[in-house]
Each structure stands twice: as structure tokens, then as C-alpha cells.
Amino acid sequence: MSFPHVLRRSLLGCCLLSSCAVMVPQGTPPGVTVDLIPNGRYARARHRTMRPTFITIHATENYSRSAGARAHAQMQKTGALKGRHNAIGYVSWHFTVDDHSIYQSLPVNERGEHADYDGPGNRHSIGIEMCENRGNNRTVTVDRTARLAAWLMKQHGIPLSHVVPHQHWRMIRHDDHRDLGHKNCPHFLMDRGRPGAKWQAFLARVNAYYRAM
Numbered sequence: 002m003s004f005p006h007v008l009r010r011s012l013l014g015c016c017l018l019s020s021c022a023v024m025v026p027q028g029t030p031p032g033v034t035v036d037l038i039p040n041g042r043y044a045r046a047r048h049r050t051m052r053p054t055f056i057t058i059h060a061t062e063n064y065s066r067s068a069g070a071r072a073h074a075q076m077q078k079t080g081a082l083k084g085r086h087n088a089i090g091y092v093s094w095h096f097t098v099d100d101h102s103i104y105q106s107l108p109v110n111e112r113g114e115h116a117d118y119d120g121p122g123n124r125h126s127i128g129i130e131m132c133e134n135r136g137n138n139r140t141v142t143v144d145r146t147a148r149l150a151a152w153l154m155k156q157h158g159i160p161l162s163h164v165v166p167h168q169h170w171r172m173i174r175h176d177d178h179r180d181l182g183h184k185n186c187p188h189f190l191m192d193r194g195r196p197g198a199k200w201q202a203f204l205a206r207v208n209a210y211y212r213a214m
């Protein structure tokens with residue numbers, strides 16, 4: 002996905018100097034380790050393209066001490082996260098954030114399986130998981146997530162109104178069409194299971210980073 006640095010610089014230079022038709026390639030967000038699920042394997046066995054128009058925020062609810070961002074990337078890379086009720090058999094998302102690292106598991110132009118089975122959340126959104134492992138600093142994790150979301154908004158022209166909690170999407174399973182409703186996720190940014198003051202504070206933080214970029 003990411004172009005070599007030298008090539009990226011030369012393309013950017015070209016566009017600065019003239020109104021050339023070359024599209025500026027999408028780069029990697031700052032501080033992100035790109036460690037993708039192998040192309041053609043597990044959640045990427047089928048190539049499913051996406052043009053992201055939303056960003057969906059999750060929390061892992063995985064409290065094991067070792068369940069940081071790298072561990073979640075590893076689990077996706079090795080096919081350890083099964084999705085029994087979706088179309089591809091695996092769960093996947095784009096970025097995992099903890100208090101000191103961010104891992105990318107899917108290219109942002111490929112769809113994941115993190116939000117709502119066959120719904121618009123999966124078909125159109127970049128999924129970001131916030132780690133909750135014991136010992137991980139939640140305040141720092143949320144702040145880093147806000148900065149990443151702002152960067153992705155800028156990169157893809159996504160408005161703040163399209164930065165949504167997982168709770169935004171209605172979950173209807175692929176296989177038996179069971180309606181699971183709206184998940185309380187990310188639970189620590191919801192008020193009584195819905196977006197409220199805590200979510201608004203998060204969006205304000207995203208917006209502050211966006212405006213500073």
C-alpha cells in the first residue's frame with residue numbers, strides 16, 4: 002500500500018510544481034507499524050475493495066495483560082480470530098491502538114469485518130480498535146486514537162460526522178440474519194450504551210487534532 006519514501010516525495014514534488022494528473026499516493030499514518038494480514042490468506046483470502054467514507058471506533062474488551070496492539074495484529078495475521086457468523090470466517094479491522102504503538106492489519110482500501118457483518122459499517126468504514134489490556138493507559142490510548150482518526154479524516158476527506166462508535170451500526174448476522182441490534186462499543190466512551198457526553202468529548206479531541214493538521 003505504502004509507496005517507497007523516495008517515490009512518494011517525487012510524486013508530491015511533481016504535484017506541487019504543476020497540476021499533474023498523478024494521484025498522490027496514500028501514505029502511512031505517523032507512528033503506525035504496518036503489519037498486514039498476508040494477502041490472499043485468512044481475512045484477506047478474498048480481495049474486497051473499499052473506498053472509506055466512515056471511521057468506526059471500537060474497544061477490544063480484551064483485558065489480558067499481553068493483549069496490546071501488536072498481539073492483536075499477530076492474531077489477525079495468523080488467522081486466530083474466527084468470525085463464525087460472517088461471510089469470510091474471520092474477524093478483521095484496520096488499526097489497533099495501545100498506549101505506545103499502533104499496528105495496521107488491513108490496507109485502508111480493503112474492507113474489514115469488525116462492525117456489522119454485511120452492513121455499511123464494514124462496507125464503508127476504517128475500523129480502529131483501542132486496546133484495554135491490563136497495564137495499558139486508557140487516556141493515552143484514547144488520545145492516540147483521536148489523533149489517528151484525525152489523520153485518516155484528512156487523508157480520505159472524511160467529515161467528523163462520519164467518525165462513529167461501533168454502536169452506530171446495527172448488527173445483522175450474515176448466516177442466520179439474526180438481528181443483534183447495536184453493540185455497546187466502545188463501552189467506555191458510551192453513556193448508558195449510547196453516544197453522549199463522553200463520545201462528544203472524544204469527537205472534540207479528534208476535531209482539535211484535525212484542525213491542528
Ligand SMILES: [Zn+2]
Nearest residue numbers: 059060167186
Ligand atoms: Zn466494536
